Amino acid sequence: MRTSPAGRAAGFSLLLFAGLLVLCGCRTTAGDRSEPGHQAWLNGWKATNSVWRGLHIMLHADSGARELEQEFPRLKAAGINTIIVEVNYCFEFRSHPELRSASFVTAATAHAMARSAREQGIRLIPQFNCIGHQSWAQSTLPLLVKYPQLDETPGQYPENKGIYCRSWCTRNPEVNKVVLPLLDELVEAFEADALHLGMDEIFLIGSPHCERCKGRDPGQLLADAINGLHDHFSTGRRVELLLWGDRLLDAAALGYSEWEAAKNGTHTALERIPKDIIICDWHYAKQEEYRSVPMLARKGFRVWPSGWQPLDGAVALSKYSREQRRTEPLVMGYLCTTWGKVKTRETADWPCLVEPLRVWSTPR
Numbered sequence: 001m002r003t004s005p006a007g008r009a010a011g012f013s014l015l016l017f018a019g020l021l022v023l024c025g026c027r028t029t030a031g032d033r034s035e036p037g038h039q040a041w042l043n044g045w046k047a048t049n050s051v052w053r054g055l056h057i058m059l060h061a062d063s064g065a066r067e068l069e070q071e072f073p074r075l076k077a078a079g080i081n082t083i084i085v086e087v088n089y090c091f092e093f094r095s096h097p098e099l100r101s102a103s104f105v106t107a108a109t110a111h112a113m114a115r116s117a118r119e120q121g122i123r124l125i126p127q128f129n130c131i132g133h134q135s136w137a138q139s140t141l142p143l144l145v146k147y148p149q150l151d152e153t154p155g156q157y158p159e160n161k162g163i164y165c166r167s168w169c170t171r172n173p174e175v176n177k178v179v180l181p182l183l184d185e186l187v188e189a190f191e192a193d194a195l196h197l198g199m200d201e202i203f204l205i206g207s208p209h210c211e212r213c214k215g216r217d218p219g220q221l222l223a224d225a226i227n228g229l230h231d232h233f234s235t236g237r238r239v240e241l242l243l244w245g246d247r248l249l250d251a252a253a254l255g256y257s258e259w260e261a262a263k264n265g266t267h268t269a270l271e272r273i274p275k276d277i278i279i280c281d282w283h284y285a286k287q288e289e290y291r292s293v294p295m296l297a298r299k300g301f302r303v304w305p306s307g308w309q310p311l312d313g314a315v316a317l318s319k320y321s322r323e324q325r326r327t328e329p330l331v332m333g334y335l336c337t338t339w340g341k342v343k344t345r346e347t348a349d350w351p352c353l354v355e356p357l358r359v360w361s362t363p364r
């Protein structure tokens with residue numbers, strides 16, 4: 001934990017407080033977040049950033065993290081005030097070193113990035129995909145390699161043939177015993193006050209191959225999993241949570257595809273989760289309207305419209321969302337996802353970032 005000059009006077013009382021937490025058996029993984037200086041920074045950030053202009057980018061190693069850090073000033077100049085770094089298993093996990101990917105971001109680099117981001121006025125938010133995306137093509141990610149008993153479809157689909165991505169079982173109580181320490185480490189290392197939990201494109205949930213889940217309502221299974229994570233991060237930690245929105249949207253009612261909305265029954269979770277969760281509502285194709293944006297806001301959720309490419313789709317989503325904000329203040333701004341389509345050094349000039357953000361240069 002770093003100590004800012006302003007924080008030194010309060011250092012002793014903080015030390016006592018931390019000691020009491022340990023004595024009480026409470027865990028604190030807040031890192032810098034718990035310092036008065038960080039809270040003041042966050043309050044200042046919120047006061048000056050009523051619109052969230054975001055970038056989502058994947059990090060696999062220290063080299064990529066340092067490259068991104070060098071771009072912070074240019075990204076700031078392009079209007080970015082929030083960066084989501086999707087890390088998943090590419091981190092130097094100490095609670096479960098067996099779950100580190102072959103290449104990873106070290107905790108020291110994460111702390112350095114966090115400091116640089118704050119200096120630039122950028123809010124840095126780590127991401128770890130929960131439930132779904134536990135494999136990609138033939139590669140299964142570390143959790144289900146090391147703990148195959150946590151798989152929603154254990155022993156099924158050899159070499160991942162016939163499925164999109166593996167999922168972990170939402171009802172196995174052993175999952176959170178492994179995963180929560182990983183998430184806590186990311187929050188601590190990135191000195192984060194928010195965490196993106198992923199949860200997009202979950203197709204394997206309530207599988208007939210899972211003894212715990214078969215026959216159960218997918219919407220309730222998803223809601224229970226989200227609420228369990230929310231309980232962990234809202235109790236004492238005060239970490240804001242973000243999710244991709246697709247599993248919370250009814251594809252049939254909204255006219256979306258099975259990718260950007262759910263046809264597998266998970267959408268009823270929307271009525272069963274806390275309203276303080278930020279929903280990243282992603283759509284890529286150009287459409288006349290994006291009905292989920294005002295729908296989510298009217299239900300009381302903060303909505304962060306998230307685009308990618310093609311450029312006309314990204315601009316259409318951003319402009320539509322900007323119009324919605326006139327009457328729906330819970331529409332937060334615009335999040336530019338990259339998905340490897342632009343080099344880090346060229347991101348600040350990428351048309352799919354620059355053009356959609358143009359309409360968000362003023363809050364109203």
Ligand SMILES: [Zn+2]
Nearest residue numbers: 169210212213
């Ligand atoms: Zn299950």
